[in-house]
Amino acid sequence: MMIFLEFLIFFSLTLFLHEFGHYLAARLFGIRVEEFGFGFPPRLVRLFRVGETEVTLNWIPFGAFVRLSGENDPSVPGGFINAKPLARIAVLLAGPFMNLMTGLVLFSLFFLRAGVPEVTKVMVDYVEPDSPAALAGIQPGDFVIQVNGAPITGMAQLSQIIAQHRGEEITLVVERAGQQITLRATPRLNPPPGQGALGIRMVTPWRPVASWFETLPWASRATWEGLVQIPRSLVAAVRGEVPPEQSRVVGPVGIYTIFSQARERDIENEQAGASPVETTLTLRLMALISVAVGFANLLPIPALDGGRILFVLPELVIGKRVPPKYEAWIHTVGFVLLILLFLYITAQDIINPITLP
DSSP: OHHHHHHHHHHHHHHHHHHHHHHHHHHHTTOOEEEEEEEEEEEEEEEEEETTEEEEEEEEEEEEEEEETTSSOTTSTTOGGGSOHHHHHHHHHHHHHHHHHHHHHHHHHHHHHHOEEOTTOOEEEEEOTTSHHHHHTOOTTOEEEEETTEEOOOHHHHHHHHHHTTTSOEEEEEEETTEEEEEEEOOOSSOOTTOOSSOEEEEOOEEOOSSGGGGHHHHHHHHHHHHHHHHHHHHHHHTTOSOGGGSOOOOHHHHHHHHHHHHHHHHHHHHTTOOGGGGOHHHHHHHHHHHHHHHHHTSSOTTSHHHHHHHHHHHHHTSOOOOHHHHHHHHHHHHHHHHHHHHHHHHHHHHSOOOOO
């Protein structure tokens, strides 16, 4: 029950921040906001007013919404549809932008807690018994500095060097407790199933950060990588390059399933005394969900922010506006289709629950 409440608070806050972005941008450009609602209608009670905006509490306790004046009615003075094209685009972009910024903040919190990876270093995490590494004296916690005189700058490079010298003796320099030790080992030509030629498991070490500001470059990179990975995954799914269960689109039910599994895994790892990297899966997932919500709303689909932006572009390019009544009709149809898609995805999430890898 506690995990469900945690998810409800997180996901509702994600949707609230999206709408709050629209609200702030609308106020910035002088567009009147008639209502800012917590939850979804029907209305339960009006809480208070902020200028011309009613702040309401609604019966469905999930997310939030903003109702802009004159969204589809050009006869309303000071309304959304009468604002300049760039102002309308800015208001529509503000919601997804807020989600991306939320993702960045969450990634920053993750790196603040877990540290940042030292991608140019390779640490031995595990040594197989009776393997060439074990016989050579390599120990868990060793840092591989050199192999055959070549400085090691990453796991891929070390794996490649080991693969190129199967059956040949190699000279390794490892760092242990601040001291460099020279060792010799011969990678196996035919290692046992599930083992590598040398018999080690490599990891990228993590180091603590000195301040929150140090996390920002890493958080920015993680946010960008999370954003571009979504279309890449969609393309890979269309091409059949990934299994169907890994390319499914999920709704709130599926997101909750993944969230609960991640939270349970974090709790188990915390009880086992695991490292912060292994106990912050939920935090990373929350960051990715925030980024995904921002990306989804930018898709050029009627009723979504991206679809609405699409209808503003002709006004910028040729100076002519799509008649509001036609635009409103298309968005209504799009909204109905999205609801039907949402119901289908929800049914799939219930019938075929997704499992976290």
